[in-house]
Amino acid sequence: MARSITNNRKALNTAIAWTIGLLIFFPILWTILTSFKTEAQAIADPPIFLFFDWTLENYAVVQERSNYTRFLMNSIIIAGGSTLLGVIIAVPAAWSMAFVPSNRTKDILLWMLSTKMLPAVGVLYPIYLIFIKMGLLDSRIGLTVILMLINLPIIVWMLYTYFREIPGEILEAARMDGASLRDEILYVLTPMAIPGIASTLLLNFILAWNEAFWTLNLTAAKAAPLTAFIASYSSPEGLFYAKLSAASTMAIAPILILGWFSQKQLVRGLTFGAVK
Amino acid sequence: MGKIQLKKVTKKFGDTQVIPPLDLTIEDGEFTVFVGPSGCGKSTLLRMIAGLEDLTSGEVAIDDTDATNTPPAKRGLAMVFQSYALYPHMSVRKNIAFPLRMAKMDPAEQNRRIEAAAAALNLTDYLDRRPGQLSGGQRQRVAIGRAIVREPSAFLFDEPLSNLDAALRVGMRLEICEMHKRLQTTMIYVTHDQVEAMTMADKIVVLQAGVIEQVGSPLELYHTPRNVFVAGFIGSPKMNLITGAEAAKHNAETIGIRPEHIDVSATKGTWSGRVGVAEHLGSDTFFHIHDTGLGDMITVRAPGEVSFNTGDTIHLTPRTDQMHRFDAKGLRIA
Amino acid sequence: MATKASRSAARLMMAPAVILLLGWMLVPLTMTLWFSFRNYLPLRGGDLGWAGFDNYTRFITSSAFWPSVQATLIIVGAVLLITISLGIVLAILLDQPMWGQGVVRILVIAPFFVMPTVSALVWKNMFMDPNSGLFAYLWKFFGAEPVSWLSEASLPSIILIVSWQWLPFATLILLTAIQSLDSEQLEAAEMDGAPPLSRFLWLTLPHLARAITIVILIQTIFLLSIFAEIFVTTGGAFGTKTLTYLIFQRVLESQNIGLGSAGGVYAIILANIVAIFLMRIVGKNLDA
Numbered sequence: 001m002a003r004s005i006t007n008n009r010k011a012l013n014t015a016i017a018w019t020i021g022l023l024i025f026f027p028i029l030w031t032i033l034t035s036f037k038t039e040a041q042a043i044a045d046p047p048i049f050l051f052f053d054w055t056l057e058n059y060a061v062v063q064e065r066s067n068y069t070r071f072l073m074n075s076i077i078i079a080g081g082s083t084l085l086g087v088i089i090a091v092p093a094a095w096s097m098a099f100v101p102s103n104r105t106k107d108i109l110l111w112m113l114s115t116k117m118l119p120a121v122g123v124l125y126p127i128y129l130i131f132i133k134m135g136l137l138d139s140r141i142g143l144t145v146i147l148m149l150i151n152l153p154i155i156v157w158m159l160y161t162y163f164r165e166i167p168g169e170i171l172e173a174a175r176m177d178g179a180s181l182r183d184e185i186l187y188v189l190t191p192m193a194i195p196g197i198a199s200t201l202l203l204n205f206i207l208a209w210n211e212a213f214w215t216l217n218l219t220a221a222k223a224a225p226l227t228a229f230i231a232s233y234s235s236p237e238g239l240f241y242a243k244l245s246a247a248s249t250m251a252i253a254p255i256l257i258l259g260w261f262s263q264k265q266l267v268r269g270l271t272f273g274a275v276k
Numbered sequence: 277m278g279k280i281q282l283k284k285v286t287k288k289f290g291d292t293q294v295i296p297p298l299d300l301t302i303e304d305g306e307f308t309v310f311v312g313p314s315g316c317g318k319s320t321l322l323r324m325i326a327g328l329e330d331l332t333s334g335e336v337a338i339d340d341t342d343a344t345n346t347p348p349a350k351r352g353l354a355m356v357f358q359s360y361a362l363y364p365h366m367s368v369r370k371n372i373a374f375p376l377r378m379a380k381m382d383p384a385e386q387n388r389r390i391e392a393a394a395a396a397l398n399l400t401d402y403l404d405r406r407p408g409q410l411s412g413g414q415r416q417r418v419a420i421g422r423a424i425v426r427e428p429s430a431f432l433f434d435e436p437l438s439n440l441d442a443a444l445r446v447g448m449r450l451e452i453c454e455m456h457k458r459l460q461t462t463m464i465y466v467t468h469d470q471v472e473a474m475t476m477a478d479k480i481v482v483l484q485a486g487v488i489e490q491v492g493s494p495l496e497l498y499h500t501p502r503n504v505f506v507a508g509f510i511g512s513p514k515m516n517l518i519t520g521a522e523a524a525k526h527n528a529e530t531i532g533i534r535p536e537h538i539d540v541s542a543t544k545g546t547w548s549g550r551v552g553v554a555e556h557l558g559s560d561t562f563f564h565i566h567d568t569g570l571g572d573m574i575t576v577r578a579p580g581e582v583s584f585n586t587g588d589t590i591h592l593t594p595r596t597d598q599m600h601r602f603d604a605k606g607l608r609i610a
Numbered sequence: 611m612a613t614k615a616s617r618s619a620a621r622l623m624m625a626p627a628v629i630l631l632l633g634w635m636l637v638p639l640t641m642t643l644w645f646s647f648r649n650y651l652p653l654r655g656g657d658l659g660w661a662g663f664d665n666y667t668r669f670i671t672s673s674a675f676w677p678s679v680q681a682t683l684i685i686v687g688a689v690l691l692i693t694i695s696l697g698i699v700l701a702i703l704l705d706q707p708m709w710g711q712g713v714v715r716i717l718v719i720a721p722f723f724v725m726p727t728v729s730a731l732v733w734k735n736m737f738m739d740p741n742s743g744l745f746a747y748l749w750k751f752f753g754a755e756p757v758s759w760l761s762e763a764s765l766p767s768i769i770l771i772v773s774w775q776w777l778p779f780a781t782l783i784l785l786t787a788i789q790s791l792d793s794e795q796l797e798a799a800e801m802d803g804a805p806p807l808s809r810f811l812w813l814t815l816p817h818l819a820r821a822i823t824i825v826i827l828i829q830t831i832f833l834l835s836i837f838a839e840i841f842v843t844t845g846g847a848f849g850t851k852t853l854t855y856l857i858f859q860r861v862l863e864s865q866n867i868g869l870g871s872a873g874g875v876y877a878i879i880l881a882n883i884v885a886i887f888l889m890r891i892v893g894k895n896l897d898a
Contacts, residue, residue, distance in 0.1 A: 014708040020700065021717035024777065028720055030744070031732050043742040046751070093627035096620035108628065110889050115635045117885035119835045121854045122874035123638035125645060125861045130638075149634040156627055172328050173361035177375035177422065178349040187374075191365040210725040212838035217862065227838070230727040234842045241736055248728045259723030260716050267786045270779065271824050 028252070035059070035245035042241035058246035066229065068250055075225035077140050078215070079208035082147035083155075083201055089148075090155040091197070095189075097156075098163035099171070109160065116153040120213045131218060138220045146218065147208045155204055158269045162196025199265035202258060209255050226251040277339045278429035278462030279304045280325060285334035287320055287486075294320055295486040297334065302430075302464060302479075304339075307456050310466045311473040311509070312483035318466045319434055321483070325464065326432050327351050338429065349378070354423035355432040358439065360415045362407035368394075368418050369403040375426045393421040396455075413444045420455070430462035437472065449475060470510050474498070482506050504606040507532045513562060513575045515600070522570050528601035528609055535562065535577035537598035540584070545591030549574065551584045565590060639878070645871035653865045665872035669860075672869075678856040681849060684765055685772065686833045690826055692773040697780030697825070698818065702810075704781070705788050722778035726838035733771045734760060734843045764848035771839055776832075780825050787821035788814065820891070827888035834881055853877055 022029075033050070034042050041052045062068055097105045127146065128137075136142030166189070174188045212227045219228055230251050233244050280302040287295040294317050302308045310318040323329040325336060327348035335344050343351055354375070362371050372393060376386045394400045397417040407415055416436060423431055433452070437445045453476055456463055467473055473480050474494045482489040482497065482505070490502040494510075501507035507515050515532045523531045539545070540563070549568035554561060563576045563584060576592060584590055601609040646665050649658040669675060704715060721729065737744045738759035746756035759767045791814060799809050835854050844850045846859060857877060861870030 010707050013706040017703050017708050017714045021714040025717040025720050027732055047747055089626045092623035096623040100617060100620035110893050112631055114885055115631050117831055117881050119877045119881045121835060121857045122878040123642055125867050125870060126638035126641035152631060167359060169357045169359050169361040173357060175348045176326060176355040178378035183378055188363060212726040227725050227727045230731060231842050233731055244735060248732055252724050252728055255723050256720060263719055267783050271783060
């Protein structure tokens with residue numbers, strides 16, 4: 001294991017990896033850079049990479065014209081609300097499956113997963129119809145419930161895999177030490193489960209934030225989150241690159257930052273614990 | 277006080293009977309070891325005493341009071357787990373304090389007991405660390421510390437040393453024994469290692485498939501094993517068990533002779549064979565002898581350094597007064 | 611440990627999640643099934659009665675059906691091929707010792723966190739636009755005629771966008787799998803005289819087989835229902851109308867609910883075929 005690798009080899013690895021990494025990241029970088037250009041510089045020929053007159057004007061225009069704050073608030077409320085609601089419903093379910101497993105636990109878990117596989121388009125109209133009948137179309141509450149439901153299986157699964165890693169002997173030790181069920185949950189289980197719950201919240205917030213089927217199809221103006229905000233730039237406004245970039249940057253910046261924190265949990269959450 | 281009685285205790289997992297009706301009394305202050313091969317039900321039995329496992333039928337009595345339906349927290353017993361089961365999010369101090377905190381003990385008294393336990397277990401310098409920062413042996417000490425501070429009526433140990441390396445295991449074994457001498461509290465200790473059982477116990481309970489094969493002091497078990505199973509299980513290297521014609525000569529189905537009860541000679545003896553592997557330990561020499569015509573390989577333990585090499589012919593003389601005889605059911609013939 | 615009281619408590623605690631998901635699955639599914647057998651046109655008279663299997667046959671025999679299946683298969687297949695082969699290369703690369711590994715990792719993963727509408731629009735306008743997109747400049751720089759990507763090479767363009775979004779996912783999972791490979795195994799093979807290529811072919815690749823299968827299955831399920839990328843780029847034109855998009859158009863654009871629902875049932879069946887394989891793997895892992 002501890003074999004010294006020549007610095008040449010390491011330098012080569014570094015050069016290749018950074019080149020590829022920057023290439024993959026380039027569209028994001030380019031978008032962020034363009035958001036600080038004037039419209040004229042944004043389409044300059046040849047393209048200007050760094051040496052342009054940095055301006056915040058686009059952000060001001062986007063905010064003024066399309067009321068970014070409202071979309072942002074919708075995104076936060078819908079993604080945050082659906083995640084919180086989902087976790088509140090999932091914690092007891094995952095807890096009981098992890099600590100009081102029965103011979104049906106596995107079937108229930110797999111069945112929950114199967115609901116995640118349901119193609120959204122297959123149930124688009126029924127949901128649309130239900131939303132119209134219940135007056136939920138273009139409402140935050142309706143979207144919150146839908147996003148909670150589509151992410152609930154992932155939330156249950158993630159929590160279940162985290163809870164299962166808490167060794168049963170520790171809970172037994174607490175019982176031997178004289179802890180009541182309340183003490184056990186309060187002083188032993190909860191502190192040990194908090195990291196798992198936090199990761200679950202984080203990843204599902206991201207998934208809900210980026211969800212773009214239901215948010216596009218069930219909202220119009222009032223409850224539209226950032227996904228719809230960007231879609232409204234489709235054309236012809238999309239040709240104003242600097243403003244499109246500013247809008248895009250504002251839509252992805254919060255989640256990029258959160259996403260970098262969650263990269264470790266990503267694998268577990270999206271593979272249902274099948275790859276660790 | 278810590279007298280523990282099991283009365284007609286049984287346990288079923290589904291349709292599988294893990295423990296058939298079983299009676300056992302553990303006297304106050306006794307160091308009792310449950311020993312047996314893995315899957316023999318020894319851990320289940322311990323967990324039933326702890327209250328972590330329900331009884332299918334029967335009764336567990338602690339100090340002559342029925343405790344069958346008492347939750348583990350109320351039984352006044354302390355347990356040390358195989359995995360140590362320390363609370364990873366608490367410091368060593370908080371781990372040890374946890375049972376006291378649960379008992380709502382006065383903080384000053386809590387501190388006094390924690391300091392005393394830490395001093396006794398050499399943990400004083402580590403009280404503010406997390407379990408993750410400790411070595412295996414230190415974690416083990418913390419687990420013991422957490423058990424001691426409660427001053428329980430009995431300690432339960434579930435294979436506590438099996439995750440430690442060999443040298444540490446010997447040291448901890450000694451410490452637990454010394455702790456028992458000092459506290460004079462009932463201890464029940466589960467292990468699959470018969471050496472631990474022999475060295476630590478006042479009383480050994482040998483279990484196989486949920487059935488008690490024999491209860492007795494280490495030397496009783498060594499000298500008068502009740503059946504073939506106990507004979508083969510207790511003692512290291514294992515007792516040689518010989519069946520067939522040689523056993524018939526002694527009016528038995530099976531005869532047993534321990535490796536240390538066979539004398540070796542280059543010239544004459546009752547049996548003869550060829551030396552296979554010779555293990556020189558310095559203090560003793562173990563020979564594995566083939567082609568004796570007695571069936572299996574025979575193991576011999578000769579004191580000191582005895583020079584036979586692989587392939588040499590060797591003559592063996594069993595000390596007949598140390599021979600164990602068993603009948604067709606495997607029971608000892610007196 | 612598991613006493614009777616705790617069992618019934620456990621059932622009670624599971625109930626909300628189970629009931630919600632049961633409702634979420636059954637109610638819309640039943641409705642879709644029902645509509646699929648109805649002649650239901652909300653804008654032209656509403657529910658016009660029983661249609662039998664008409665919608666099912668009409669959906670398959672419509673001129674748009676087979677092209678949409680073809681487009682779906684090409685997109686899913688190509689994206690899988692690209693993300694997995696590049697993902698393996700990247701995963702191995704990222705596993706090598708280098709300076710700034712953490713930063714490179716972050717750079718590579720970033721596209722996964724970009725919302726689909728943003729990545730589709732950025733690629734469409736700022737890279738693939740035939741007049742002022744970055745690709746147009748690049749082509750002109752090399753003296754070539756700029757390509758009108760999304761109309762002339764529409765499928766490859768969509769594939770590029772979607773692959774860019776999913777490459778991080780494949781890379782991350784394959785990297786996790788590579789890191790779990792026992793280094794002693796590789797050292798043993800090295801001692802046995804296996805050159806690097808053989809070590810990759812006979813040890814690393816088989817070790818990755820499971821992770822690759824999982825990536826294939828999970829990505830397939832998500833890729834079968836990509837929507838926003840097509841919605842904001844071509845709107846289903848230029849041969850990019852996937853099965854999902856076709857159903858979406860039947861339901862919401864032409865408001866032919868019966869026909870769309872029949873398509874939806876086909877999509878559900880298709881997704882379930884993939885899902886069964888995925889569940890087997892996940893289920894097996896649950897026992898371990």
